[in-house]
Amino acid sequence: MAWHAQLSLDYQTQQGKSTVQFLHDGPLRVLKSLYPEGPAICHNVLVHPPGGLVGGDILDISVHVGQGAHALVTTPGATRFYKSNGQRALQRTRLQLDSGARLEWLPLEAIAYNACDAANQLEFALAEGAQLLNWDITALGLPNAGQPFEQGAFVQHIEWPGHFLEHGEIAAKDSLLLDGALGLAGRRCMGTLILASGTPLARGQRESLEESTHAMLESAPEGLIAGVTAPNEHMLVLRGLSPLVEPMMQLWKSVWAHWRSELWGVNGDAPRIWST
Numbered sequence: 001m002a003w004h005a006q007l008s009l010d011y012q013t014q015q016g017k018s019t020v021q022f023l024h025d026g027p028l029r030v031l032k033s034l035y036p037e038g039p040a041i042c043h044n045v046l047v048h049p050p051g052g053l054v055g056g057d058i059l060d061i062s063v064h065v066g067q068g069a070h071a072l073v074t075t076p077g078a079t080r081f082y083k084s085n086g087q088r089a090l091q092r093t094r095l096q097l098d099s100g101a102r103l104e105w106l107p108l109e110a111i112a113y114n115a116c117d118a119a120n121q122l123e124f125a126l127a128e129g130a131q132l133l134n135w136d137i138t139a140l141g142l143p144n145a146g147q148p149f150e151q152g153a154f155v156q157h158i159e160w161p162g163h164f165l166e167h168g169e170i171a172a173k174d175s176l177l178l179d180g181a182l183g184l185a186g187r188r189c190m191g192t193l194i195l196a197s198g199t200p201l202a203r204g205q206r207e208s209l210e211e212s213t214h215a216m217l218e219s220a221p222e223g224l225i226a227g228v229t230a231p232n233e234h235m236l237v238l239r240g241l242s243p244l245v246e247p248m249m250q251l252w253k254s255v256w257a258h259w260r261s262e263l264w265g266v267n268g269d270a271p272r273i274w275s276t
Helices: 175-179 203-217 245-264
Strands: 004-014 017-025 041-047 058-065 070-074 079-081 089-097 102-106 110-112 116-126 131-142 152-160 164-171 189-197 225-229 235-242
Touching: 004 041, 004 070, 017 041, 017 070, 058 070, 058 102, 079 116, 089 102, 089 131, 102 245, 110 116, 116 131, 116 189, 131 152, 131 245, 152 189, 164 175, 164 189, 189 245, 203 225, 203 235, 203 245, 235 245
Parallel strands: 004 058, 041 070, 058 089, 070 102, 079 110, 089 116, 102 131, 110 131, 116 152
Antiparallel strands: 004 017, 131 189, 152 164, 189 235, 225 235
């Protein structure tokens, strides 16, 4: 039986505290709100009890962050796209940030299992003064477990209408893309970390963040290649390829912590769920 699960999150702030109200349908929900960094930042963990998606499953997630609110949303584990039954599995996420809102959308990695047919879509919109930190890390197959990505297809779509569009279709049989020097170069983990700002970033701030991030990349783990760019005055984008998830996740967490500290003066610890 295919699931069509929906979850809507609405963050607002009152008297300096960010709170959330949510509606859900099907096996998709958030756990209790936590405030490890104080009342201004609401932390939530998004839970999908089935643990993965099979053909025909759809996860629809929408997040609205109201004026001045600040939310951090993550997951307790990987999102798994399992072997297809002939239908496509779809995860579709929409983020809407009002003026002055901040959102850290930080799900743990997605795993495209061998013979999956899956799509992972993210679309966001930011008002003036709003800022988003978002990462995406995707592993193709489980090579260390003897389950390489040899069949199937995975579609990745990230879009900020009018500002940014990244769309990739990866077929397991496309050896030129997967193994070619201009493609994934034999690596099976790819990642993106995005800073998006509804108001253009000051040139000095943008260049300073680029330079400090470049310095961090010089000590990247062996086998991981990454680069940071500013595709427009509203964004910084870090992209990388790695043989495995763990070194990329470690680097992405370090850069995320650096960016939020430089942008917002927030130096809180990483969510506890990441270390359990």
